[in-house]
Amino acid sequence: MPNPTAAMLVIGDEILSGRTKDANMHHLACALTEHGIDLCEVRVISDDGGAIQTAVNELRASFSHVFTSGGIGPTHDDITADNVARAFGAKIDVREDARAILQAHYDRQDLELNEARLRMARIPDGAVLIDNPVSGAPGFSLENVHVMAGVPKIFQAMLAGLLPTLTGGAPVLSAALDVMRGEGDIAGPLGDLADRYSALSFGSYPFQRDGLFGSNVVIRGQDKASIDQAMDELKELFAS
Amino acid sequence: MPNPTAAMLVIGDEILSGRTKDANMHHLACALTEHGIDLCEVRVISDDGGAIQTAVNELRASFSHVFTSGGIGPTHDDITADNVARAFGAKIDVREDARAILQAHYDRQDLELNEARLRMARIPDGAVLIDNPVSGAPGFSLENVHVMAGVPKIFQAMLAGLLPTLTGGAPVLSAALDVMRGEGDIAGPLGDLADRYSALSFGSYPFQRDGLFGSNVVIRGQDKASIDQAMDELKELFAS
Numbered sequence: 001m002p003n004p005t006a007a008m009l010v011i012g013d014e015i016l017s018g019r020t021k022d023a024n025m026h027h028l029a030c031a032l033t034e035h036g037i038d039l040c041e042v043r044v045i046s047d048d049g050g051a052i053q054t055a056v057n058e059l060r061a062s063f064s065h066v067f068t069s070g071g072i073g074p075t076h077d078d079i080t081a082d083n084v085a086r087a088f089g090a091k092i093d094v095r096e097d098a099r100a101i102l103q104a105h106y107d108r109q110d111l112e113l114n115e116a117r118l119r120m121a122r123i124p125d126g127a128v129l130i131d132n133p134v135s136g137a138p139g140f141s142l143e144n145v146h147v148m149a150g151v152p153k154i155f156q157a158m159l160a161g162l163l164p165t166l167t168g169g170a171p172v173l174s175a176a177l178d179v180m181r182g183e184g185d186i187a188g189p190l191g192d193l194a195d196r197y198s199a200l201s202f203g204s205y206p207f208q209r210d211g212l213f214g215s216n217v218v219i220r221g222q223d224k225a226s227i228d229q230a231m232d233e234l235k236e237l238f239a240s
Numbered sequence: 241m242p243n244p245t246a247a248m249l250v251i252g253d254e255i256l257s258g259r260t261k262d263a264n265m266h267h268l269a270c271a272l273t274e275h276g277i278d279l280c281e282v283r284v285i286s287d288d289g290g291a292i293q294t295a296v297n298e299l300r301a302s303f304s305h306v307f308t309s310g311g312i313g314p315t316h317d318d319i320t321a322d323n324v325a326r327a328f329g330a331k332i333d334v335r336e337d338a339r340a341i342l343q344a345h346y347d348r349q350d351l352e353l354n355e356a357r358l359r360m361a362r363i364p365d366g367a368v369l370i371d372n373p374v375s376g377a378p379g380f381s382l383e384n385v386h387v388m389a390g391v392p393k394i395f396q397a398m399l400a401g402l403l404p405t406l407t408g409g410a411p412v413l414s415a416a417l418d419v420m421r422g423e424g425d426i427a428g429p430l431g432d433l434a435d436r437y438s439a440l441s442f443g444s445y446p447f448q449r450d451g452l453f454g455s456n457v458v459i460r461g462q463d464k465a466s467i468d469q470a471m472d473e474l475k476e477l478f479a480s
Binding site: 186 | 258261286351428442
């Protein structure tokens, strides 16, 4: 059975302007690969309501899961929750379970749950909360769309809680070999090998080391035995 | 006049599996901001012909420029050039100007321009070559789609040659202020300020430093005088 598929939606002007270097994409990619969910597409879009709604609706129709990061804080530029709700045609308002979580969080710190902070308790009808052990304000899953924070420490904590609740497939296994020849030298035989093992995927990534050209060849798939067999053939091809 | 817009298309299974951490997005974002081109969307997709064609056609219709990275090497998984050509309905074959560049490059290194390497001279009809001072094999621009390598050193060199040939707009200017209060404390007054300066964009990014919560507030726009004026008001609001 093929693995569940996923897309990621990164929301934030700060990534597109270069102010901030995204750190969540690589973390999610690794975590999903390990969990047996295939990340098929990532989109980075700006803090724009229409863009968020369009992307959410396109991606949730195409993939088993959509993971979003960014735009769920208390400030005016945090518009993700409202626009995810709009994409679904779902009502959104302050929800009592989320308000209680925030109230307890700010009580512990002797801070006021003011109007701005209360915006973080706006949760669409029908959504399931995602726990935020770092800073209180929860994310949420609405059907197959999982809305999480952009701050990497919080994104990672939310994902760690969410992922075990999602059905994964067979983890994708991989094996890699450094061949100390340029890609142009190995491309022909490597392509033939890839053709013969059509259930596996073969990638080739050039590098330079101590002034020499090499290629890192990666074989990926779900069946360990055929990866091993293909790797043996690969070594034989390029053992020089 | 509004700035030209752009999208980036990152092509490569290795990014989506987590094997490789993309490094080109942040570089392109910074370079475009400086050049006065607004990066509006980034998509990361797999080495899949259909996905490449769909994304190229959607993005080139929506934005002034599309910059792609990845998939133009000599191996079987390098399918970007052929699928960009297909997206345009353009013919693609080995082109003599590109072949001459490769021939000279490999002659200098005493390497053979074999069949695999010759694939890198496949250039769509009507495309303009993008110089590759690092490893010879050129990128190309087909109308508003600029096809470049995925290896960061090569991507950066290609972009450095390409960008001065593209018309930029007014560079986006920005000013930032660290406010040592949590976002929830500043959100109300900050939102009011943002409403009054509707030609500017206001972002707020939480941080923690020495155990204290703070917010990095960024004001962005094209008019230095109004950014300065808004920044003065911001400082007055949150001078504690």
